[in-house]
Amino acid sequence: MDFGFSPEEEAFRAEVRAFIADHLPQRSGQDQMDAEEGMKNLPALYKWNQDLHAKRWVGFNWPREVGGGGGTISEQMILKEEMARVKAPMLGLSYMGLAWVGPALIKYGTPAQQERHIGPILRGEIQWCTGYSEPGAGSDLAALQCKAVRDGDDYVVNGQKIWTSLAMWAQWMILLVRTDPQAPKHLGITCLLVPMQTPGITVKPIKEMNGGAMFAEVFFEDVRVPAANRLGAEGQGWEVTKDALANERSSIADVWALKHRLEAIRDLARRCRRRGRPAIEDAAIRQRIARMETQVEAMRLNGLRFVTKQLRGEPLGAETSINKLIRARIEIESGRLARDIEGSFGALARKSPHAVDDGRWQKVMLSWPPFVIGGGTPNIQKNVIAERLLGLPHDG
Numbered sequence: 001m002d003f004g005f006s007p008e009e010e011a012f013r014a015e016v017r018a019f020i021a022d023h024l025p026q027r028s029g030q031d032q033m034d035a036e037e038g039m040k041n042l043p044a045l046y047k048w049n050q051d052l053h054a055k056r057w058v059g060f061n062w063p064r065e066v067g068g069g070g071g072t073i074s075e076q077m078i079l080k081e082e083m084a085r086v087k088a089p090m091l092g093l094s095y096m097g098l099a100w101v102g103p104a105l106i107k108y109g110t111p112a113q114q115e116r117h118i119g120p121i122l123r124g125e126i127q128w129c130t131g132y133s134e135p136g137a138g139s140d141l142a143a144l145q146c147k148a149v150r151d152g153d154d155y156v157v158n159g160q161k162i163w164t165s166l167a168m169w170a171q172w173m174i175l176l177v178r179t180d181p182q183a184p185k186h187l188g189i190t191c192l193l194v195p196m197q198t199p200g201i202t203v204k205p206i207k208e209m210n211g212g213a214m215f216a217e218v219f220f221e222d223v224r225v226p227a228a229n230r231l232g233a234e235g236q237g238w239e240v241t242k243d244a245l246a247n248e249r250s251s252i253a254d255v256w257a258l259k260h261r262l263e264a265i266r267d268l269a270r271r272c273r274r275r276g277r278p279a280i281e282d283a284a285i286r287q288r289i290a291r292m293e294t295q296v297e298a299m300r301l302n303g304l305r306f307v308t309k310q311l312r313g314e315p316l317g318a319e320t321s322i323n324k325l326i327r328a329r330i331e332i333e334s335g336r337l338a339r340d341i342e343g344s345f346g347a348l349a350r351k352s353p354h355a356v357d358d359g360r361w362q363k364v365m366l367s368w369p370p371f372v373i374g375g376g377t378p379n380i381q382k383n384v385i386a387e388r389l390l391g392l393p394h395d396g
C-alpha cells in the first residue's frame with residue numbers, strides 16, 4: 001500500500017503550512033480539551049475565519065458553485081491534518097452549519113434556501129443547532145414524536161427536543177418533525193429550517209456534569225414555520241438527515257487531537273510522582289499510555305483505509321463506526337489515566353490551589369459525553385460493526 005502523496009499534493013501541503021505560518025493567531029493552539037480557552041480571543045478567531053474563507057478553505061469539500069473550495073479528498077485530508085497538527089481552531093465557525101446543514105442544503109435545498117444560508121455558514125455569521133433527539137427518541141431517532149401539521153402556507157409545530165447543543169446561541173435550527181403519524185416511522189418525518197426567534201420556542205439550558213451548559217431542552221408550542229423552510233419533500237426528512245450525517249465522518253483531525261492529548265499525558269506523567277518515582281517510570285502507567293498510543297495509531301491507519309476507499313470512489317459506510325468506537329474508549333480512558341497519574345491530587349478540581357494543571361484533566365474526565373454519546377453511543381456502534389461489518393445475526 002502506498003501512503004505517499006503526489007508532487008501536487010505535497011505542493012498543496014506546503015501552501016497550507018505557509019498560510020499557517022502567516023495567519024495562525026497566536027495563542028490559538030488549544031485542542032478540544034480547551035475549546036473554552038480558544039474562545040477567549042474572538043476577534044482573532046473571526047479574522048482567522050475570514051482569512052480561511054478567502055482561501056475557500058471553509059467548506060473546502062463543497063462545490064465551488066455554492067462558494068465551497070471543491071477540494072479533492074486528498075487535499076481535504078492534507079488541510080485538516082496540517083491544521084490539527086498545529087492545534088489551529090476549526091476550519092470555520094459554524095460547526096453544525098458546516099458539518100451537516102450545509103451538505104443537506106447543497107443536496108436538497110432550493111436555490112432560495114441555498115442563497116440565503118450557505119454564505120452566512122461559510123462566513124461564520126450564523127450558528128445552527130440540531131433538533132433531532134427527543135426524550136423518547138435518541139438512538140432510535142425515527143421514533144421521534146414532535147409533530148408538525150400543515151396549515152395554509154405554514155407548518156404548526158408542537159412538541160419537545162432535548163440535548164440540543166448550542167440552542168441558547170443558535171439563530172437557526174435544523175429540525176426533524178413528524179408530519180404523517182400514519183406512515184411507517186421512517187417515512188412520516190420531515191425536515192424544517194426554523195429561526196430560533198420564532199414565537200412559541202422556549203429554550204431551557206441543561207447543566208452538564210463538567211459545570212458547563214452547552215445544550216438545552218427546546219419546547220415548541222404552536223410554532224409557525226413557513227412551508228418554504230422545508231428542506232426536501234414532505235416525508236423525506238429521514239433521508240435528508242441520513243445523508244447529512246454521513247458528511248460528519250473523517251478522523252484525521254481527531255487523530256491529531258488525540259496525539260496532542262497523548263503528548264500532554266506523557267508530559268504529565270513525567271511531572272507527577274508515583275510511589276516515589278516519576279509516574280512515567282511506573283510499569284502500569286507506561287502500559288496504559290502504550291495501549292492508548294496503539295489505539296490512536298489504529299485510528300490513523302483506519303482513517304487512511306477510509307480515504308483510500310473514497311479515492312477509489314467507493315462509498316463509506318459502517319466502517320467509520322470503528323473509529324467512533326475507538327475514540328469513545330480513548331476519551332474515557334484519557335481522563336481516568338490522567339487522574340491516576342496525578343495520584344491523590346487527582347481528586348482536586350479547578351479552583352483548588354493544589355489542583356494539577358488547574359484541574360484541566362478533571363475537566364477532561366467529565367467532558368467525554370459529546371465524543372462518546374453524541375453521534376451514536378458505543379452500543380450502537382457495536383451493533384453496526386457486528387451486523388454490517390461482521391455479518392452477525394440481527395438481534396430481534
Ligand SMILES: Cc1cc2nc3c(=O)[nH]c(=O)nc-3n(C[C@H](O)[C@H](O)[C@H](O)COP(=O)(O)OP(=O)(O)OC[C@H]3O[C@@H](n4cnc5c(N)ncnc54)[C@H](O)[C@@H]3O)c2cc1C
Nearest residue numbers: 130131132133138139163164165369370373374375377379
Ligand atoms: C454532548 C451531547 C450533545 C448532543 N447534541 C445533540 C444535538 O445537538 N442535537 C440532538 O438532536 N441530539 C444531541 N445529542 C443527543 C444524542 O444524539 C443522544 O443522546 C444519543 O443519540 C443517544 O440517545 P439517548 O440519549 O436518547 O439514549 P438512548 O437511546 O435512550 O440510550 C440509552 C442507553 O441504551 C443503549 N441502547 C439504546 N438502543 C440500543 C440498542 N438498539 N442496542 C444496544 N444498546 C442500546 C445506548 O447505548 C445507551 O447506553 C447530544 C448528546 C450529547 C451527549
